[in-house]
Amino acid sequence: xxxxxxxxxxxxxxxxxxxxxxxxxxxxxxxxxxxxxxxxxxxxxxxxxxxxxxxxxxxxxxxxxxxxxxxxxxxxxxxxxxxxxxxxxxxxxxxxxxxxxxxxxxxxxxxxxxxxxxxxxxxxxxxxxxxxxxxxxxxxxxxxxxxxxxxxxxxxxxxxxxxxxxxxxxxxxxxxxxxxxxxxxxxxxxxxxxxxxxxxxxxxxxxxxxxxxxxxxxxxxxxxxxxxxxxxxxxxxxxxxxxxxxxxxxxxxxxxxxxxxxxxxxxxxxxxxxxxxxxxxxxxxxxxxxxxxxxxxxxxxxxxxxxxxxxxxxxxxxxxxxxxxxxxxxxxxxxxxxxxxxxxxxxxxxxxxxxxxxxxxxxxxxxxxxxxxxxxxxxxxxxxxxxxxxxxxxxxxxxxxxxxxxxxxxxxxxxxxxxxxxxxxxxxxxxxxxxxxxxxxxxxxxxxxxxxxxxxxxxxxxxxxxxxxxxxxxxxxxxxxxxxxxxxxxxxxxxxxxxxxxxxxxxxxxxxxxxxxxxxxxxxxxxxxxxxxxxxxxxxxxxxxxxxxxxxxxxxxxxxxxxxxxxxxxxxxxxxxxxxxxxxxxxxxxxxxxxxxxxxxxxxxxxxxxxxxxxxxxxxxxxxxxxxxxxxxxxxxxxxxxxxxxxxxxxxxxxxxxxxxxxxxxxxxxxxxxxxxxxxxxxxxxxxxxxxxxxxxxxxxxxxxxxxxxxxxxxxxxxxxxxxxxxxxxxxxxxxxxxxxx
Amino acid sequence: xxxxxxxxxxxxxxxxxxxxxxxxxxxxxxxxxxxxxxxxxxxxxxxxxxxxxxxxxxxxxxxxxxx
Numbered sequence: 097x098x099x100x101x102x103x104x105x106x107x108x109x110x111x112x113x114x115x116x117x118x119x120x121x122x123x124x125x126x127x128x129x130x131x132x133x134x135x136x137x138x139x140x141x142x143x144x145x146x147x148x149x150x151x152x153x154x155x156x157x158x159x160x161x162x163x164x165x166x167x168x169x170x171x172x173x174x175x176x177x178x179x180x181x182x183x184x185x186x187x188x189x190x191x192x193x194x195x196x197x198x199x200x201x202x203x204x205x206x207x208x209x210x211x212x213x214x215x216x217x218x219x220x221x222x223x224x225x226x227x228x229x230x231x232x233x234x235x236x237x238x239x240x241x242x243x244x245x246x247x248x249x250x251x252x253x254x255x256x257x258x259x260x261x262x263x264x265x266x267x268x269x270x271x272x273x274x275x276x277x278x279x280x281x282x283x284x285x286x287x288x289x290x291x292x293x294x295x296x297x298x299x300x301x302x303x304x305x306x307x308x309x310x311x312x313x314x315x316x317x318x319x320x321x322x323x324x325x326x327x328x329x330x331x332x333x334x335x336x337x338x339x340x341x342x343x344x345x346x347x348x349x350x351x352x353x354x355x356x357x358x359x360x361x362x363x364x365x366x367x368x369x370x371x372x373x374x375x376x377x378x379x380x381x382x383x384x385x386x387x388x389x390x391x392x393x394x395x396x397x398x399x400x401x402x403x404x405x406x407x408x409x410x411x412x413x414x415x416x417x418x419x420x421x422x423x424x425x426x427x428x429x430x431x432x433x434x435x436x437x438x439x440x441x442x443x444x445x446x447x448x449x450x451x452x453x454x455x456x457x458x459x460x461x462x463x464x465x466x467x468x469x470x471x472x473x474x475x476x477x478x479x480x481x482x483x484x485x486x487x488x489x490x491x492x493x494x495x496x497x498x499x500x501x502x503x504x505x506x507x508x509x510x511x512x513x514x515x516x517x518x519x520x521x522x523x524x525x526x527x528x529x530x531x532x533x534x535x536x537x538x539x540x541x542x543x544x545x546x547x548x549x550x551x552x553x554x555x556x557x558x559x560x561x562x563x564x565x566x567x568x569x570x571x572x573x574x575x576x577x578x579x580x581x582x583x584x585x586x587x588x589x590x591x592x593x594x595x596x597x598x599x600x601x602x603x604x605x606x607x608x609x610x611x612x613x614x615x616x617x618x619x620x621x622x623x624x625x626x627x628x629x630x631x632x633x634x635x636x637x638x639x640x641x642x643x644x645x646x647x648x649x650x651x652x653x654x655x656x657x658x659x660x661x662x663x664x665x666x667x668x669x670x671x672x673x674x675x676x677x678x679x680x681x682x683x684x685x686x687x688x689x690x691x692x693x694x695x696x697x698x699x700x701x702x703x704x705x706x707x708x709x710x711x712x713x714x715x716x717x718x719x720x721x722x723x724x725x726x727x728x729x730x731x732x733x734x735x736x737x738x739x740x741x742x743x744x745x746x747x748x749x750x751x752x753x754x755x756x757x758x759x760x761x762x763x764x765x766x767x768x769x770x771x772x773x774x775x776x777x778x779x780x781x782x783x784x785x786x787x788x789x790x791x792x793x794x795x796x797x798x799x800x801x802x803x804x805x806x807x808x809x810x811x812x813x814x815x816x817x818x819x820x821x822x823x824x825x826x827x828x829x830x831x832x833x834x835x836x837x838x
Numbered sequence: 839x840x841x842x843x844x845x846x847x848x849x850x851x852x853x854x855x856x857x858x859x860x861x862x863x864x865x866x867x868x869x870x871x872x873x874x875x876x877x878x879x880x881x882x883x884x885x886x887x888x889x890x891x892x893x894x895x896x897x898x899x900x901x902x903x904x905x
Contacts, residue, residue: 187872188895197859210905284905325889328861382893389903390861444905451904458902586903593903600900616898659905 127153141413144490151231151486155479158235163475170682171247173467178792180253193463203477204393205455209587210445213551215489218442220430222419223493225439233447234482237689242452243474244670249457251786257457264672269767276760280658285594286636287655288587293365294550300358301346306584308342316387332390362641370634377595377626392586399582403487410566416493429505432712437696441656446485450662468798491558498528503554506646507547508733517546540576549648552583598629639746644739660697661761668768676775676782701758714751
């Protein structure tokens with residue numbers, strides 16, 4: 097079904113070699129059979145490996161055919177043209193970087209908690225809708241967006257998405273994009289921080305392990321600064337060893353008299369996170385952020401590899417249903433709303449992520465060696481992210497559905513005891529006894545697993561099952577806390593880095609009004625803007641933690657909408673560029689994903705704002721609770737009049753935000769449409785914003801494995817005066833594939 | 839046997855090369871090469887000075903991390 101990928105034949109002359117035809121036919125058959133099994137087998141448990149095979153087969157075909165078609169026909173990459181890394185080379189910002197190294201950097205920058213958390217929540221609809229969207233979405237929307245944004249930014253010397261929006265669409269579009277990016281980032285930080293709070297609340301083990309990352313990072317920072325400058329690998333290895341010790345140590349602390357000191361309420365954790373966020377963002381980067389970034393990158397890549405290997409070894413079967421009834425009824429406990437549009441909103445990053453457009457128009461375009469490498473880095477990087485999302489969906493689908501709902505429904509719905517939780521889950525049509533709930537918590541050495549919302553604990557339970565079965569070593573409790581640590585670590589890195597980025601945006605904007613602000617190292621300005629950013633996400637975090645209706649339930653859709661709307665902005669910008677550069681014929685490549693994304697997100701915003709179902713619409717919810725409040729009534733799950741007031745406030749704020757996001761995007765799309773119509777009416781007026789053509793003197797392969805012809809060219813290029821350096825890895829010009837002909 | 843050792847050796851060397859490149863450990867080597875290429879007489883920063891300056895530069899250029 098899905099993998100009959102609509103591809104156009106590659107424009108190469110002559111027939112492809114027989115071997116290539118056989119291999120790709122096989123890949124297509126394996127993919128098709130796997131999809132058949134995933135989609136059609138009912139009434140018996142299927143192996144998770146079918147999902148992996150279906151996804152990998154589809155990725156391979158999409159990368160080989162669709163991505164190549166876009167690169168050749170639509171973007172018309174030109175490897176004789178020098179990239180900004182070559183023309184503007186200064187060996188700091190602009191620098192030709194080996195494609196494999198740049199792939200690593202790009203992937204580390206785009207991968208985060210989103211593709212891990214979103215699919216876990218979306219498992220409420222069953223594994224099938226999530227899998228389909230993760231795979232189809234990445235092939236036709238997410239990876240296309242990343243690659244095309246990367247390409248256009250590269251052709252404009254690495255301009256940011258905001259700058260491109262301003263130049264291509266106009267001031268209105270540009271300002272709307274800037275405001276959009278800032279507010280969306282605040283919501284993102286709040287939701288991610290909320291995931292951490294929910295994972296650490298009342299868990300001495302988790303809190304201790306995460307708290308220890310601060311002294312570990314500080315130690316690494318000083319070690320790198322003073323003792324061993326530049327020795328990043330050595331420092332990171334020491335850091336990872338200390339980190340593993342901290343995870344093991346968490347178990348000891350939990351059983352010791354220190355346990356109370358690290359058992360924190362959600363509210364206390366919010367305060368701790370806000371204080372941490374502020375301090376971390378005003379400290380110099382070398383002290384905390386940089387070492388933390390090394391640690392989280394190593395952990396991230398390591399854990400993803402571990403999960404993939406674990407899945408292959410454990411070969412778990414899926415316990416989740418293919419499609420649950422919540423897909424059509426829309427009254428699931430994890431998040432409200434039916435399959436369309438909310439499964440797309442919830443999965444977000446694993447299939448299409450607007451945030452990637454910021455990375456793809458940030459550092460990556462300034463480092464790329466050859467235009468054709470956008471396929472491997474932009475498209476390939478996003479395929480890898482999608483693979484992470486599929487793995488997370490599998491991890492959430494191999495745990496018992498009863499446990500899944502007991503962990504992910506809001507606390508107010510599940511009640512205070514194991515018995516009430518068991519009854520509530522039975523009410524949803526699933527079964528888990530109080531004893532089973534107690535046993536599940538005991539197996540990971542947590543006091544309880546009931547209402548551990550946010551996705552991280554569920555993923556950690558799933559991963560710990562896979563790791564214990566797959567590797568046969570380590571207690572489940574260790575792997576559970578390992579997984580929690582892995583997620584919390586890089587969420588905190590994102591919070592720290594995101595606060596800084598927000599601060600810079602604020603300083604930059606305020607600098608236009610009041611000059612001293614423009615100096616980014618001016619201390620009072622730095623503290624003030626950091627405080628504003630921290631206070632902004634801190635507010636939403638606090639509201640989420642204390643929300644009687646469950647913060648994730650309320651805020652995650654807002655985060656998903658925000659992220660997908662940012663994608664709509666990015667797709668609008670690139671579609672406008674395609675049309676303005678005379679490629680109307682190919683505008684569907686980004687135009688169809690844009691239409692789909694706009695339909696999904698605007699429908700979701702519409703429902704969140706205007707639905708009269710109080711479970712779904714923010715204003716309907718507000719009305720219901722404020723009317724009851726006026727009568728002095730307390731509606732469950734609220735427990736007091738204060739709770740009632742809080743629900744009213746939160747739903748008002750959330751509703752206004754949902755409306756605001758949608759309005760921003762409508763403005764940008766309308767403004768872009770105006771620009772496109774004008775460009776089509778009078779093509780001569782459309783001015784080029786591309787950097788001028790400069791001929792390239794660099795030689796570098798396009799794909800991961802160099803073709804024979806590329807090898808010959810590289811060998812020829814490195815011969816005069818080249819230091820050769822044999823072996824596949826010691827690249828000509830050893831550092832960053834320089835291979836300069838100069 | 840020696841063929842196997844050769845393959846393993848190359849794989850290890852490849853991983854090591856990749857880790858050093860990805861982690862930025864080779865930035866200093868590249869900087870020294872850059873200096874030599876442009877002006878052989880210019881003073882080249884010591885590794886400590888270079889790494890310090892590189893870290894401090896990061897204070898002025900925030901790097902986005904994604905969700």
